[in-house]
Amino acid sequence: MDAVADDELFDTDFASRIPGAAHLCGxxxxxxxxxxxxxxxxxxxxxxxxxxxxxxxxxxxxxxxxxxxxxxxxxxxxxxxxxxxxxxxxxxxxxxxxxxxxxxPGQDHFQVELTGPDAVTDAKRLVALADGWSTVEYPRTPEQFRRLLEDIQIPDGPLARFVVAQPQLTSRDDGALVRVWLRAWPDSRYTEIRNATQSTADSLTSARVDFTKEPFxxxxxxxxxxxxxxxxxxxxxxxxxxxxxxxxxxxxxxxxxxxxxxxxxxxxxxxxxxxxxxxxxxxxxxxxxxxxxxxxxxxxxxxxxxxxxxxxxxxxxxxxxxxxxxxx
Ligand SMILES: [Zn+2]
Missing domain, CATH: 3.40.630.10 (Zn peptidases)
Incomplete structure (x- = not known):
């Protein structure tokens, strides 16, 4: 009933026997x-x-x-x-x-294709814009993780609304590609972010936004x-x-x-x-x-x-x- 793409770290008698597939989600x-x-x-x-x-x-x-x-x-x-x-x-x-x-949270994923001489500069602007949406970072230490578990128990607390945005810039021969992965709460944030992306892209000369799928x-x-x-x-x-x-x-x-x-x-x-x-x-x-x-x-x-x-x-x-x- 599902596995996560990784190798088992612990040598248990129920460990996955398939390399690259591990019981990491329970x-x-x-x-x-x-x-x-x-x-x-x-x-x-x-x-x-x-x-x-x-x-x-x-x-x-x-x-x-x-x-x-x-x-x-x-x-x-x-x-x-x-x-x-x-x-x-x-x-x-x-x-x-x-x-x-x-x-x-649900999730959203979209990409922006940029062409022309300013493509990489414009792509970096989009990446900075997307980075600016994030309100929470993945915990890197046990202390940060403990804090996160506390924060999700606070009514109207710091995580009542949030965005996690992961932009990725890829240079291409003819320009650049920016892909953005998002998780947000509530779902209405996806619409707001798509609208902000579209209007920024419209202000750039050669950006084309591709929202192929509806957010999950x-x-x-x-x-x-x-x-x-x-x-x-x-x-x-x-x-x-x-x-x-x-x-x-x-x-x-x-x-x-x-x-x-x-x-x-x-x-x-x-x-x-x-x-x-x-x-x-x-x-x-x-x-x-x-x-x-x-x-x-x-x-x-x-x-x-x-x-x-x-x-x-x-x-x-x-x-x-x-x-x-x-x-x-
Ligand atoms: Zn899982």
Whole structure:
């Protein structure tokens, strides 16, 4: 269920056997937890008030799998009333992070072709413009990373809005090419940045902007269902087990965004970090590792939460709704 393009750093018995493909995002954990939840709920199926469908979606890393799965008709076939996802996160093992109204940013990518004698000078102006959009930098030290994790928990804090812009200039025989990668919150920032790029390009004699694709949308979790989950997790796991994020982590995206565009729901981060044991729990870092106690914690908490949602949705006056029943 997905790999990250890198080599495994640690010699574990579950390490990838394919050179250049590594378990650096925890998808092996997610798969194991999903199977575990299914096993638990299958044993309890007589007591469940409804139906739970498990979706094992590939190609999350390339942001292609959710679209393909939805286009294959998963939502029409199953008519979910709510949809949930769990992903490893760099929070202490034993904790969950919920993101009411937040989630993970979308992304945009476009390029500007410049020709003529001023091409390189103009390209440098565009690169400077794009650099100026960035409001946050990737953390380079453990201290900066710790600060970032604090900042995303502050309501209306420094990361409530952000832009991460990565421009790249390539010289060519006949001019220059500027490519720009962007992550931003909220999605309206992409429109503003595209407009600013277009008007700057229009002021240059020989620049041509190529916006071939629409920006990929942000993943935005339902505020209500995230709060409901926070209450459940707090009541069952106790004080300190639930972190509430009030901003999106700026450097990763998530194509579960497309499920959440169609169906109310939420993603939760499952804490897998254990700094004392040297386990950073930070997906997409070369030394990513996860505290495996999170497997059992994730299975128990999500099996309980999902069955609680079935009970809430079936309501006091309904008996065993069929799979296609939809409540107003
Ligand atoms: Zn990943």
């Amino acid at each position: 998808h092996d954990m997610h798969t194991a937890i999903g199977v575990g939840i299914a096993q638990v709920l299958a044993r309890l199926r007589e007591q469940l008030n409804g139906r739970i469908v498990f979706v094992f979606q590939p190609a999350e890393e390339t942001l292609e799998g959710a679209r393909a799965t939805i286009e294959d008709g998963i939502l029409e076939r199953t008519s979910p009333q709510e949809v949930y996802a769990l992903h490893c996160g760099p929070f202490p093992v034993g904790t969950f992070a919920v993101m009411p109204g937040f989630g993970l 949308p942000a993943m935005v979790c339902s505020p209500e269902l995230s709060e409901t989950a926070a209450t459940y997790l707090h009541d069952t796991l106790g004080d300190g087990a639930v972190l509430v994020l009030h901003a999106a982590f700026p450097f990763n995206g998530e194509d579960f965004a497309l499920f959440l565009r169609d169906v109310p729901g939420a993603m939760f981060f499952l804490g897998v970090a254990n700094p004392e044991a040297g386990i950073n729990g930070a997906p997409h870092t070369p030394d990513f590792a996860a505290d495996e106690r999170a497997l059992g914690i994730g299975v128990r908490a999500m099996a309980g939460f999902l069955s609680s949602r079935l009970t809430a949705l079936s309501g006091p006056h309904h008996h065993s709704p069929g799979p296609t029943d939809r409540h107003p």
